[in-house]
Amino acid sequence: MNNFQYSRATDVADAIRLLNSDPDAKLIAGGTNLIDLMKENVERPSRLIDISRLPLGKIEETAQGGLRIGALVPNSDLAYHPQVEQRYPLLASAILAGASAQLRNMASVAGNLMQRTRCAYFYDTATPCNKRSPGSGCSAVGGHNRNHAILGASPSCIATYPSDMCVALAALGALVHIAGPTGERRIALEDFHRLPGDTPHIDTNLGASEMIIAIELPPGGFSRNYSYLKVRDRLSYAFALISVAAALNLEGNAISEARLALGGVAHKPWRSLEAEQSLRGRAATADHFAHAADLLLQGASAASHNRFKIELARRAIVRTMMQAASAAPQSQAHKKIA
Amino acid sequence: MAQPSHQVPERIPVTLVVNGTKRDLDLAPWTTLLDALRDHLNMTGTKKGCDHGQCGACTVLVNGRRVNSCLTLAVIKDGAEITTIEGLAKDDALHPLQQAFIDHDAFQCGYCTPGQICSAAGLLAEGRAKNADEIRELMSGNLCRCGAYPNIVAAIQQAMGRP
Numbered sequence A: 001m002n003n004f005q006y007s008r009a010t011d012v013a014d015a016i017r018l019l020n021s022d023p024d025a026k027l028i029a030g031g032t033n034l035i036d037l038m039k040e041n042v043e044r045p046s047r048l049i050d051i052s053r054l055p056l057g058k059i060e061e062t063a064q065g066g067l068r069i070g071a072l073v074p075n076s077d078l079a080y081h082p083q084v085e086q087r088y089p090l091l092a093s094a095i096l097a098g099a100s101a102q103l104r105n106m107a108s109v110a111g112n113l114m115q116r117t118r119c120a121y122f123y124d125t126a127t128p129c130n131k132r133s134p135g136s137g138c139s140a141v142g143g144h145n146r147n148h149a150i151l152g153a154s155p156s157c158i159a160t161y162p163s164d165m166c167v168a169l170a171a172l173g174a175l176v177h178i179a180g181p182t183g184e185r186r187i188a189l190e191d192f193h194r195l196p197g198d199t200p201h202i203d204t205n206l207g208a209s210e211m212i213i214a215i216e217l218p219p220g221g222f223s224r225n226y227s228y229l230k231v232r233d234r235l236s237y238a239f240a241l242i243s244v245a246a247a248l249n250l251e252g253n254a255i256s257e258a259r260l261a262l263g264g265v266a267h268k269p270w271r272s273l274e275a276e277q278s279l280r281g282r283a284a285t286a287d288h289f290a291h292a293a294d295l296l297l298q299g300a301s302a303a304s305h306n307r308f309k310i311e312l313a314r315r316a317i318v319r320t321m322m323q324a325a326s327a328a329p330q331s332q333a334h335k336k337i338a
Numbered sequence B: 001m002a003q004p005s006h007q008v009p010e011r012i013p014v015t016l017v018v019n020g021t022k023r024d025l026d027l028a029p030w031t032t033l034l035d036a037l038r039d040h041l042n043m044t045g046t047k048k049g050c051d052h053g054q055c056g057a058c059t060v061l062v063n064g065r066r067v068n069s070c071l072t073l074a075v076i077k078d079g080a081e082i083t084t085i086e087g088l089a090k091d092d093a094l095h096p097l098q099q100a101f102i103d104h105d106a107f108q109c110g111y112c113t114p115g116q117i118c119s120a121a122g123l124l125a126e127g128r129a130k131n132a133d134e135i136r137e138l139m140s141g142n143l144c145r146c147g148a149y150p151n152i153v154a155a156i157q158q159a160m161g162r163p
């Protein structure tokens, strides 16, 4: 870990002022991603701005009937909040599929959004990596890329974004509330993370002196027909190879609204309006879900070691949609996949 | 862990209430909570396994919640109440989890055990695990290289008073 200065922000404006006055400073919340990366010398901030004591830890109802979640709410508190358990169980399930109980106690909502890729070359400062060191090349393209992207990648970077929580947030249509030197703004979660293009070192559309202050959930929570399925190399405490967030509104067996987001496949949670709209008015059957899966996976392309992920994603989508349709969501404790 | 540097480390006063006792320290800001406990307070009950949040050996309770002490800085936890394995027994009486780990032979080398027991104490306080599957899932942040898992689950069930 490099030496750095430490400041405790007194309020949001103070944190933004500190960010603005030092381009190499970083915010720290739970520390579970940043300290890890600092120990690997991947992140070398000049200053840590400790925001962990700021009053951004509330979960409140919005005037529209949704939920506003403060940036510092710990992942575990969010997953176990009664409103989230009852109205947004897809979100609770996705959070509980990630990391461990200890890490979820530490991890903040904003830090989860901002977590960086788990590409092994990104972590290894002895290897070229365009995300860590722009212009140095991508070691994964010709290297070990079993867990890399099948959608939206570029020749510069084929990394995936590892958050589970954000796959559910994407499916639910969440908004990100941001504060910066010139005031506040909101971005749809779907537009928050970027595709790598030729600037893979820039993960998100958050400005350099901006910070996340809250996440907002719209009123519709799909609390009856939902499921989050995470496929990984061991049953718990491992990042996803593929994950699927599925949510449906049904009238009888007919789908009135469908939401479908994939994790572990791209530089951001992956959604397609075309795939979701193809299900509108259709019966909730495996065939229709397979067709939606094909639409969502349109343009998928494999690197040398991850071809299996395309078919795995297709099957996982159908499986998760069927779980959602039959109101039998995947349990995150009993691991058998129904 | 800090690399040699030409910069004189800035020291910051940090107070931790460790197992009920107030401890005043002067620490470089990059000192993790784990290193503060082990290297500055000489409390080596809390173990360093991976130092990256991947094993759970460093688990302690901060204000009653289980966390990985390797992934937070002592200065961030200034003022917090820290409970380590050294603080679980009351006088001569073992904590029910400590007794249960002995009763069920829930370890071999013992390196993961302080983290397992602190994590299990956090799990009991959370009250979310109701059966063996849920214990396994909510203890998945604690690895045991000796593979004592079945006995660890049995010990926690005993302490929980549930089958």
Ligand SMILES: Cc1cc2nc3c(=O)[nH]c(=O)nc-3n(C[C@H](O)[C@H](O)[C@H](O)COP(=O)(O)OP(=O)(O)OC[C@H]3O[C@@H](n4cnc5c(N)ncnc54)[C@H](O)[C@@H]3O)c2cc1C
Pocket: A026, A027, A028, A029, A030, A031, A032, A033, A034, A035, A036, A051, A071, A097, A098, A099, A100, A103, A106, A107, A108, A109, A110, A111, A112, A113, A114, A115, A162, A163, A164, A165, A210, A211, A212, A213, A237, A238, A239, A240, B052, B053, B054
């Ligand atoms: C062993 C291990 C396993 C894990 N497994 C999973 C998993 O299976 N699924 C999963 O989804 N995640 C997993 N994680 C990742 C974990 O979810 C993240 O590390 C965590 O959510 C980050 O939150 P934090 O508050 O600790 O962030 P920090 O480490 O404090 O910060 C992370 C980044 O966010 C920035 N940041 C923090 N707050 C703000 C803010 N308000 N505005 C703008 N920027 C901000 C920081 O500057 C930093 O760049 C795992 C982590 C570990 C160590």
Ligand code: SF4
Pocket: A117, A119, A120, A121, A122, A128, A129, A130, A131, A132, A137, A138, A139, A140, A141, A156, A157, A158, A159, A200
């Ligand atoms: S995939 Fe992206 S993060 Fe991984 S080595 Fe290539 S540029 Fe770096």
Ligand code: FES
Pocket: B047, B048, B049, B050, B051, B052, B053, B054, B055, B056, B057, B058, B059, B068, B069, B070, B071
């Ligand atoms: S030493 Fe902290 S989790 Fe391994």
Ligand code: FES
Pocket: B106, B107, B108, B109, B110, B111, B112, B113, B143, B144, B145, B146, B147, B148
């Ligand atoms: S008892 Fe040896 S690691 Fe668990």
